[in-house]
Amino acid sequence: xxxxxxxxxxxxxxxxxxxxxxxVAFAQTVHRRSTDRLSEVELVLPVLQDVLKxxxxxxxxxxxxxxxxxxxxxxxxxxxxxxxxxxxAWPPISESHVEMxxxxxxxxAWVKLRTGQADTALVxxxxxxSPGSVRDVLTRQLDPYTLAPLWPDAIxxxxxxxxxxxxxxxxxxxxxAATAVRSRRAAEAxxxxxxxxSADVGELLEQPYEVRPLRxxxxxxxxxxxxxxxxxxxxxxRALHPRPAWIRGIDHRIEAHQPGVRDLTDSPSTRLAAARxxxxxxxxxxxxxxAPFSVQELILRRALGLSDATEVNPSGGALAANPVMAAGxxxxxxxxxxxxxxxxxxxxxxxxSGPCLQQNLVAVLEGEQS
Amino acid sequence: xxxxxxxxxxxxxAGAEPVTRVTIPAxxxxxxxxxxxxxxxxxxLTEQRLLGERCPSCTxxxxxARGVCPTCGIVTNEQIELPHIGTVTTxxxxxxxxxxxxxxxxxxxxxxLLDGAHVxxxxxxxxxxxxxxHVGQRVEPVWREPAARSDQPSLAxxxxxxxxxxxxxxxxxxxxxx
Numbered sequence: 111x112x113x114x115x116x117x118x119x120x121x122x123x124x125x126x127x128x129x130x131x132x133x134v135a136f137a138q139t140v141h142r143r144s145t146d147r148l149s150e151v152e153l154v155l156p157v158l159q160d161v162l163k164x165x166x167x168x169x170x171x172x173x174x175x176x177x178x179x180x181x182x183x184x185x186x187x188x189x190x191x192x193x194x195x196x197x198x199a200w201p202p203i204s205e206s207h208v209e210m211x212x213x214x215x216x217x218x219a220w221v222k223l224r225t226g227q228a229d230t231a232l233v234x235x236x237x238x239x240s241p242g243s244v245r246d247v248l249t250r251q252l253d254p255y256t257l258a259p260l261w262p263d264a265i266x267x268x269x270x271x272x273x274x275x276x277x278x279x280x281x282x283x284x285x286x287a288a289t290a291v292r293s294r295r296a297a298e299a300x301x302x303x304x305x306x307x308s309a310d311v312g313e314l315l316e317q318p319y320e321v322r323p324l325r326x327x328x329x330x331x332x333x334x335x336x337x338x339x340x341x342x343x344x345x346x347x348r349a350l351h352p353r354p355a356w357i358r359g360i361d362h363r364i365e366a367h368q369p370g371v372r373d374l375t376d377s378p379s380t381r382l383a384a385a386r387x388x389x390x391x392x393x394x395x396x397x398x399x400x401a402p403f404s405v406q407e408l409i410l411r412r413a414l415g416l417s418d419a420t421e422v423n424p425s426g427g428a429l430a431a432n433p434v435m436a437a438g439x440x441x442x443x444x445x446x447x448x449x450x451x452x453x454x455x456x457x458x459x460x461x462x463s464g465p466c467l468q469q470n471l472v473a474v475l476e477g478e479q480s
Numbered sequence: 481x482x483x484x485x486x487x488x489x490x491x492x493x494a495g496a497e498p499v500t501r502v503t504i505p506a507x508x509x510x511x512x513x514x515x516x517x518x519x520x521x522x523x524x525l526t527e528q529r530l531l532g533e534r535c536p537s538c539t540x541x542x543x544x545a546r547g548v549c550p551t552c553g554i555v556t557n558e559q560i561e562l563p564h565i566g567t568v569t570t571x572x573x574x575x576x577x578x579x580x581x582x583x584x585x586x587x588x589x590x591x592x593l594l595d596g597a598h599v600x601x602x603x604x605x606x607x608x609x610x611x612x613x614h615v616g617q618r619v620e621p622v623w624r625e626p627a628a629r630s631d632q633p634s635l636a637x638x639x640x641x642x643x644x645x646x647x648x649x650x651x652x653x654x655x656x657x658x
Contacts, residue, residue: 145513146511146513147513147515147516147519148513148515148516149513149514149515149516149517149518149546149547150515151515151546151547151548152515152516152517152547152548155547155548155553155555158553159554169552169553182508184510185508185510185512186510186512192546194550195546195548195549195550195553196548196553197553198549198550198551198552198553198554199550199551199553200550200551200552238513240511240513241510241511241512241513242508242509242510242511243508243509246508247508250506250508254504255502255504258504258506259504259506
């Protein structure tokens with residue numbers, strides 16, 4: 111009975127005035143290859159405190175808390191409960207966790223805010239890749255009976271995808287190297303990035319293959335890092351930030367689990383999520399794409415129909431820092447931060463999960479209409 | 481429909497033995513990082529010291545410290561050395577041997593609220609018949625000899641807690657922290 115009443119209350123609140131949701135604060139760590147002196151909560155706490163300070167909010171004024179992380183990275187069951195120490199869960203708070211990138215935690219929080227169950231939300235995620243071998247850990251997300259026993263690691267699967275794109279005539283090794291150079295040179299302006307700056311294309315192409323056709327520069331760095339975002343509705347958002355980054359649309363779509371049944375050179379799930387999020391209703395000036403491998407930026411650009419008029423990954427993207435479980439939420443945060451700073455009017459943020467862009471989330475953010 | 485019935489619907493597989501089990505070994509190795517606060521706690525144990533941390537906001541003292549006050553969500557950076565005496569606030573008698581735990585059953589598993597702390601330390605109670613363990617009992621740690629400890633800092637530096645023989649603690653002293 112109680113839950114039915116609760117659901118009705120939420121629906122009623124949602125039927126009232128339109129509940130616009132905005133990103134009002136964003137913080138991330140300086141991402142590093144290893145943070146072996148820090149526990150997970152010690153890694154997360156500074157970014158939690160940063161976003162609270164930016165908004166002047168205290169933990170007791172957060173209506174909903176949602177996080178993303180993976181026990182497989184930590185090597186420990188229910189690892190996220192340790193990080194909860196950082197959010198001050200007393201008196202008991204309304205909280206949830208996704209075993210996914212924090213972008214999906216943000217989606218859950220957005221639903222809570224849209225349906226009137228909270229006015230503010232704290233969303234955070236973190237990933238420490240350094241305790242284990244992340245390329246082996248990621249094999250555990252594959253089909254456990256027919257695929258995972260082969261231990262096809264994340265780089266090998268991305269190499270299959272890259273070769274498919276080259277064979278389809280969509281790109282070549284030189285163009286992919288140019289993507290890596292552009293990303294890491296953009297990251298020179300990003301103090302949080304792990305790889306900042308790059309040798310030129312000619313020099314990169316002289317390097318040996320990692321997993322052919324991928325060279326080291328086509329692959330993301332292995333990163334430890336954390337991110338936090340605060341969401342708020344309507345006038346609450348306006349009170350917390352002079353230029354809230356309004357989430358005009360957000361959607362996520364998934365493709366088949368078995369990579370063999372997919373066309374790895376395309377991303378129909380990204381295209382559909384973007385359409386549902388309203389990304390094609392008007393041009394975007396900025397796109398933060400979660401493309402850990404160089405070829406994936408190309409695939410996403412094509413799926414999203416981005417023109418050269420859109421600035422892609424001014425932060426450097428996941429090629430410059432790739433804390434697994436945080437890198438997608440960081441894309442949303444970076445896009446929002448551009449709007450906060452007045453550098454973007456309409457931005458697209460994308461997050462991915464699973465092998466070879468299996469699952470994709472697209473959000474469209476805008477500044478205040480003047 | 482069971483596996484055999486399912487196979488029977490495919491002519492080419494009629495009569496085939498259904499696969500009912502696959503064994504796929506998998507192993508991932510991790511290096512655990514206890515972090516700054518727990519490292520301080522674990523190192524103190526090797527010196528037979530009990531190191532807690534005080535929250536600057538609510539003033540609660542936590543042991544083991546994790547660097548953060550779990551109720552306030554803020555950094556606890558004031559270290560507090562706690563005395564080697566505490567009070568049993570709850571306990572149970574374990575009769576089922578835990579896998580990988582080299583302890584004879586039955587044994588007594590308890591919360592020990594060290595004097596000055598606001599959270600119970602998980603511990604075993606020994607040196608007394610189990611039917612004499614009770615809430616409010618005053619206990620002290622029995623440390624393993626340095627030679628008997630592993631090279632790595634660990635909670636196993638404390639073998640167990642044993643009664644001091646002192647009168648029971650005033651229930652008001654631990655009522656809020658049970």
